[in-house]
Amino acid sequence: MSTTTRARTQSSDLSTRQKLARLDFKAAPYLYVSPFFILFAIIGLFPIAYTMTVSLHDWHLLKGQGDFVGFDNYASVLADPFFWNAFGNTISIFLLSAVPQVIVATIIAAVLDQAIKASTFWRMSVLLPYIVAPVAVAVIFTQVFSQYHGPIAGFFDIIGVDPIRWDFDPIPSHIAIASMVNWRWTGYNALILLAAMQAVPRDVYESAAIDGAGRLRRFWSITIPMIRPTLIFVIITSTIGGLQIFAEPKLFDTRTNGGSNRQFQTIVLYLYELAFPRRDFGRAAATAWILFVIIILAGLINFAISKAIRTADVRPSRKATLAIAQSQGAKR
Amino acid sequence: MSAPTTQVRPTLPVFDAGLRQERTRRRRKAYDRPGFLSYGLLLAAFVGSSFPLWWSFVIGSRQASDTNLVPPAIIPGPNFFTNAVRVFETVDFAKALTNSLIISAAITVSVVFFSTLAGYAFAKLRFKGRNILLLAVIATMAIPTQLGIIPLFMIMAEFKWTGTLGAVIIPGLVTAFGVFFMRQYLVDVIPDELIEAARMDGASMWGTFWHVALPAARPAMAVLGLFTFMAAWTDFLWPLLVLGPRNPSVQTALAALNASGGHAPDHSLVLTGALLSVIPLLILFIITGRQLIAGIMQGAVKG
Numbered sequence: 075m076s077t078t079t080r081a082r083t084q085s086s087d088l089s090t091r092q093k094l095a096r097l098d099f100k101a102a103p104y105l106y107v108s109p110f111f112i113l114f115a116i117i118g119l120f121p122i123a124y125t126m127t128v129s130l131h132d133w134h135l136l137k138g139q140g141d142f143v144g145f146d147n148y149a150s151v152l153a154d155p156f157f158w159n160a161f162g163n164t165i166s167i168f169l170l171s172a173v174p175q176v177i178v179a180t181i182i183a184a185v186l187d188q189a190i191k192a193s194t195f196w197r198m199s200v201l202l203p204y205i206v207a208p209v210a211v212a213v214i215f216t217q218v219f220s221q222y223h224g225p226i227a228g229f230f231d232i233i234g235v236d237p238i239r240w241d242f243d244p245i246p247s248h249i250a251i252a253s254m255v256n257w258r259w260t261g262y263n264a265l266i267l268l269a270a271m272q273a274v275p276r277d278v279y280e281s282a283a284i285d286g287a288g289r290l291r292r293f294w295s296i297t298i299p300m301i302r303p304t305l306i307f308v309i310i311t312s313t314i315g316g317l318q319i320f321a322e323p324k325l326f327d328t329r330t331n332g333g334s335n336r337q338f339q340t341i342v343l344y345l346y347e348l349a350f351p352r353r354d355f356g357r358a359a360a361t362a363w364i365l366f367v368i369i370i371l372a373g374l375i376n377f378a379i380s381k382a383i384r385t386a387d388v389r390p391s392r393k394a395t396l397a398i399a400q401s402q403g404a405k406r
Numbered sequence: 407m408s409a410p411t412t413q414v415r416p417t418l419p420v421f422d423a424g425l426r427q428e429r430t431r432r433r434r435k436a437y438d439r440p441g442f443l444s445y446g447l448l449l450a451a452f453v454g455s456s457f458p459l460w461w462s463f464v465i466g467s468r469q470a471s472d473t474n475l476v477p478p479a480i481i482p483g484p485n486f487f488t489n490a491v492r493v494f495e496t497v498d499f500a501k502a503l504t505n506s507l508i509i510s511a512a513i514t515v516s517v518v519f520f521s522t523l524a525g526y527a528f529a530k531l532r533f534k535g536r537n538i539l540l541l542a543v544i545a546t547m548a549i550p551t552q553l554g555i556i557p558l559f560m561i562m563a564e565f566k567w568t569g570t571l572g573a574v575i576i577p578g579l580v581t582a583f584g585v586f587f588m589r590q591y592l593v594d595v596i597p598d599e600l601i602e603a604a605r606m607d608g609a610s611m612w613g614t615f616w617h618v619a620l621p622a623a624r625p626a627m628a629v630l631g632l633f634t635f636m637a638a639w640t641d642f643l644w645p646l647l648v649l650g651p652r653n654p655s656v657q658t659a660l661a662a663l664n665a666s667g668g669h670a671p672d673h674s675l676v677l678t679g680a681l682l683s684v685i686p687l688l689i690l691f692i693i694t695g696r697q698l699i700a701g702i703m704q705g706a707v708k709g
Binding site for chain 1 (some may be wrong): 439440444445447448451452454455456458459461462465473474475520521523524526527528531532533536539542543546548549550551552553554555556557558559560561576577578579580582585610611612615636639640642643647656657660661664665668669673676677679680681683684687688690691695696698699702703704
């Protein structure tokens with residue numbers, strides 16, 4: 075009895091300072107995370123959600139909100155041959171960049187994952203393109219891939235090949251734009267893959283070597299299966315990035331939005347053309363949501379494929395976030 | 407941040423990494439010595455990485471018509487400085503550099519500060535709803551915020567912010583990735599006992615954050631800052647939409663320079679401009695290259 079009374083008296087007698095300390099203890103975590111959530115709600119979530127509202131209306135850049143039209147904007151975008159043209163171009167450029175990029179990055183990573191001399195120098199040299207902004211990359215590569223002058227045209231001239239109309243024919247223009255993406259991102263992805271390779275226990279290689287496995291055999295049977303989660307991560311992130319390229323095709327021909335015949339107009343460039351030159355915000359917003367769905371679908375397809383071809387020796391990861399978390403260095 | 411592998415345990419990271427490297431080097435010698443082919447491939451990668459920049463310098467230091475030379479020019483000429491001056495005369499490149507510096511610095515300070523604060527709370531403080539909120543952060547990482555550009559543009563137009571630097575800075579103030587990145591780092595680096603000890607000694611929550619968490623977070627803050635700065639510096643679509651030609655960023659100025667020649671662009675001028683736009687990050691890269699590499703290898707940035 076006496077003890078409870080004393081305890082109660084004590085708790086009600088807590089000094090102001092102690093009460094403040096308790097409040098501080100309780101409230102501080104929320105205060106620390108709230109700036110992020112408040113700001114993100116304003117600059118991230120609200121605009122994305124409001125994109126939906128805009129997409130359901132006639133909405134003009136200058137005239138503002140018009141009639142509610144339901145899903146008409148979506149229907150008209152999906153019925154627009156230019157949208158499907160942009161979709162095809164985006165997929166084509168994406169495939170021309172993602173596939174060679176992942177292959178070359180894996181090879182570079184494997185080479186760097188040896189007892190290389192001056193490793194910091196080589197690592198820095200493959201990362202160099204990453205610091206060049208897409209605008210500068212596009213400006214430089216537009217000159218490199220010029221039809222009549224520049225190093226490639228000069229080389230073709232020397233070996234006697236007819237000049238290629240890089241900025242006119244669809245596939246050559248896709249190759250030129252994909253080269254810009256590849257040049258900037260291959261080394262970066264190689265370093266991510268290198269990190270995963272270095273996490274493979276050396277003993278495994280050693281015993282495989284002792285058992286007579288050659289270098290290639292070790293690469294296919296040990297390295298590739300062991301780095302698979304990181305490989306998936308690299309593929310997913312380059313998909314998300316590849317579906318959103320803008321600066322490269324925009325600057326490849328500055329006078330148009332993706333070529334005189336839209337032969338290299340990507341989805342984001344199509345969105346840009348709808349929103350600004352054509353001032354049709356309603357359809358542009360619908361395009362943004364369609365692109366969002368495409369990105370999510372592409373991620374799921376990637377994930378399904380990688381799940382289907384997974385070999386028995388790799389422990390299945392539970393979620394896509396886990397694959398990301400692992401590659402982000404969360405592995406402990 | 408110090409150890410270049412993802413599997414290193416957090417105890418004594420520097421020492422551990424050094425030891426590991428030493429051990430690996432000795433062990434590898436037995437079966438894994440890189441040969442000619444390896445160095446040949448690396449040399450090819452080096453040439454591939456640097457050729458476009460070198461070639462820009464070659465043309466940028468010559469006259470425009472030299473792009474037509476057969477065989478192509480590969481030795482720099484004497485005109486780089488003249489061309490650089492012409493870049494500053496054609497577009498307001500000085501203003502663009504200042505603007506990009508202000509934009510990138512403001513975004514970097516904000517992202518690093520708020521990410522460290524929230525990352526610390528998620529890593530080391532116990533509170534109701536922590537796990538759900540952290541999941542929300544991870545989920546938002548997957549959303550490309552670019553998709554909100556149309557309403558964001560409408561907001562900026564509504565408040566008459568278009569044409570001002572604020573219109574570029576505000577949408578970059580926080581990133582979900584930054585919070586997640588700092589959380590992942592701090593969870594390992596600060597022992598819970600240290601925070602409890604500070605509390606026992608009567609430090610306030612803010613005092614604990616400021617005197618215990620912040621010093622421990624410094625290496626990760628540096629890496630996050632570097633990547634945030636670079637991303638802000640290289641961004642193009644959003645500055646193109648909200649900054650007018652009179653108040654350009656480096657990227658929009660370069661795009662304007664590129665378009666300035668119309669049907670007959672001056673290649674030397676344009677390539678000099680491209681090089682000038684790269685120089686600030688190139689200097690940063692030379693100084694902090696090691697940290698950048700370590701940062702990427704720790705998964706510092708999502709692609």
